[in-house]
Amino acid sequence: MDDKKNINKKVHSLILENRYKLTVNGIDDVESFDENNIVLIVDQDILIIKGSNLKINKINTDTGDAFIEGDIYSLEYGQFQKKGLFSRFFR
Numbered sequence: 001m002d003d004k005k006n007i008n009k010k011v012h013s014l015i016l017e018n019r020y021k022l023t024v025n026g027i028d029d030v031e032s033f034d035e036n037n038i039v040l041i042v043d044q045d046i047l048i049i050k051g052s053n054l055k056i057n058k059i060n061t062d063t064g065d066a067f068i069e070g071d072i073y074s075l076e077y078g079q080f081q082k083k084g085l086f087s088r089f090f091r
Contacts, residue, residue: 010043012064014075022049022068022075029061031080038068041080048076 012026024040024047031039031046033056038049054070 012042014047016072016075019072020069022066022072024066024068026064027059027061027066028064030056030059030066035070040066042077044080046078046080048074048078050074050076 010026012024014025015023017023024042027040027042027047029041031041033039033054035054036050036052038054038056040047040049049068049072051070051072051074054068054072056066056068058067059065
C-alpha cells in the first residue's frame, strides 16, 4: 500500500555542504521563512530547515530550485495540511 502512495510523488533532492550550504530541487512553494526556520512545500509534504542565520540566496519556484545558506542544524519532513481562510483569522 505504501508503494502506491509513493508512485504519485515527484522527485526532489537535497545537497548539504558542510552543514552551511543547502541546495533543494523539486520544491513547490515556500510556506514561511525567518533566520531560524525555513518551511518548504515539497510534493504535498513539508520540509522544515532549522538553524541560525538562515537565508534564501536564490529561489525559483518555476523550476523548483532553492539555494539556502546559514548554520543548518536539522532537516525534518512532515505532512502539509492546507489551512483554510478562516483558520488564519482564528489562531
